[in-house]
Amino acid sequence: MSQSISTTQDDLAQKSTLELAQLLAEKCAIAPNDWHRLKANRKAQANQHITAALVYLESGQTQEALAHLQQAVGWLDRSVSPLPCPTHGTH
Structure with a gap:
């Protein structure tokens, strides 16, 4: 078991x-x-945005990273609410 863990760490x-x-x-x-x-x-939701921000930051896209970080903060401070389901359409 420890062999597979160290192999995974080496891979990472x-x-x-x-x-x-x-x-x-x-x-x-x-x-x-x-x-x-x-x-x-x-x-x-915040986790999704924070990890996306990391990808954009590492890609040199700082404005996109900042937008995702701001969304993450909005989820955490409750200033952002979930959108309606995109597949249900408008009634």
Whole structure:
């Protein structure tokens, strides 16, 4: 078991900061089938935006990183609310 853990750590050590940020962003992204369950989950929403901000920051896109950080803060300070479901349309 410890052999697989050290191999994983070695694999991660070989990745660039951008690659690590992308892996983390993929892990934290809210999947479409989880959207309804997590749309109002402030931690999940903020986490998604923070990890996306890391990817943009590592890519040199500071304005996009800042926009995602501001969204994350909005989720945490409750100034942002979930949008209606995009597949239900307007009634």
